Amino acid sequence: MAKTLGVHIVADFYGCDSEILKSADKMAEVFEGAVKHANLNKLSSYYHQFEPFGATGVVVISESHLSFHTWPEHGYVAIDVYTCGDHENAFKAFDYIVEKLKPEKIEKEVHFRGVVNEEEEVTFCASVG
Template sequence: MAKTLGVHIVADLYGCDPEILKSADRMAEIFEGAVREAKLNKLSSHFHQFYPYGATGVIVISESHLSFHTWPEHGYVAIDVYTCGAHELAFKAFDYIVDKLNPSRVEKDVHFRGVIDESEEVEFASAYSVEA
């Protein structure tokens, strides 16, 4: 039986409001909201405002990360949502971001990371078990 350790959503959003995309603060609000909405566990964040416009940012979560990089002059933002927690939480965070940015077009790739056979996990765990 196989299981997946993480899900990584990589997306290009087109036709977004340039007024939102040009502001690191507004993008931070959306991404922080996605973390809260999906009940992810924030560890830290960093956002940067480019001049004359544009923004980039990342939120590090215990499950992995959410990130963005904007091109407001094109109404475009590249985003990543990667979690090693419950897969539905990644999709919940992603859907929240898409809802708030309201793009006219979304191109999304979903990568299931760390697809392992559960028997491999047992072998690894027994090989590295700690004796009391």
Template sequence: MGVQILADLYGVDPDAISEAERLFPIIEGAVKEGKLTKISSDYYQFQPKGASGIVLLAESHLSFHTWPEHGLVTLDIYTCGDPKSAEVAFAYILDRLKPTAVDTKRLKRGVSIKEEVKAIKPQHLLVP
């Protein structure tokens, strides 16, 4: 049903990730570059520094959190569509933030769904 990229970006320039307004064009650019469908977005500025943000996508979401004092960005890109879109968005962010190290996990989501399988409610949830 989709792919989810979870990544920790280390060694990122603290100035690049201290303010939401500096991250906004990078995250929004990643959405456009990946040809993802933006529904809405919200960014939050921590004081004195650091930011979080999320972009709600028709395909799912892209979110991040920053710790400038550690040069760390945690990133979550989940798309239920062409997996290449998530990879393109991820590459775009890496190219802009230039981390010195990246720890990445890729999850395939919904791989066990089969049309002939029907959900069965557990017995304790059935209403008489």
């Protein structure tokens, strides 16, 4: 029987509050909160503030990563949430981000990645804890 190793949510958010999207610090609060809310295991993070405004960032987790890149002048942010392990955690993190950014429109694709036989032992993507 086949199973998937990871779930990858790729989304475009439109109509978000440009004041949040302008700030790397405000976006970091959202993404750090998503990691905690979904019980993911943070390894590191990096956020960059663009001038005059806009931000990009990534949170590396033992399960993979969450990332964003903003265009505040358009109220737009590109979101990426990829986790292995319990797929439910990816959706918890994503829903938290939606709750905080309150987009007017979402275009989302969900990819289930790494189809393997359940009989195969997989140890390369282990959660910490």
